[in-house]
Amino acid sequence: MTGFLSFFNGDGASVSARYAVTSRFRASLGYTYLRDRSGGDDNADQFSAECEYDMSKTLLLYARAGWLRNRGEATYTLRGVNVVGLTPSYAGAPVRGVQLGLLERF
Numbered sequence: 001m002t003g004f005l006s007f008f009n010g011d012g013a014s015v016s017a018r019y020a021v022t023s024r025f026r027a028s029l030g031y032t033y034l035r036d037r038s039g040g041d042d043n044a045d046q047f048s049a050e051c052e053y054d055m056s057k058t059l060l061l062y063a064r065a066g067w068l069r070n071r072g073e074a075t076y077t078l079r080g081v082n083v084v085g086l087t088p089s090y091a092g093a094p095v096r097g098v099q100l101g102l103l104e105r106f
Contacts, residue, residue: 011035016048024054034076042074042092060103068095 016030028050036042046068053061066078073091088095 011037026052034074036072036074040072042070042072044071044074044076045069046076046078055102058105060105062099062101062103064099066095066097070094 012032012034014030014032016028018026018028020026028048030046030048032046032048034044034046046066048064048066050062050064055061068076068078070076070088070092075088075091076095077088078095078097
């Protein structure tokens with residue numbers, strides 16, 4: 001199992017863990033807390049999960065999910081490698097996202 005803990009600019013913290021269930025299947029969980037520095041209590045929490053399965057030496061199947069809970073008037077978005085930003089429908093709204101895919105390595 002591998003883990004990562006990071007603090008950035010005093011505005012939040014994140015922690016994640018990755019576990020190799022088998023040599024071909026891996027699972028990850030993560031949590032991030034974002035603090036609003038304006039004093040408006042517009043903070044956010046983000047939870048994420050990921051599974052990866054090596055179908056062969058060159059083909060990877062993956063599934064990812066994220067849930068971001070905005071508080072107050074916060075409008076934080078989910079962002080990732082293939083996600084340009086899922087905006088909340090109104091200030092303080094939660095944002096959820098799922099990615100499923102195949103990755104072929106050459």
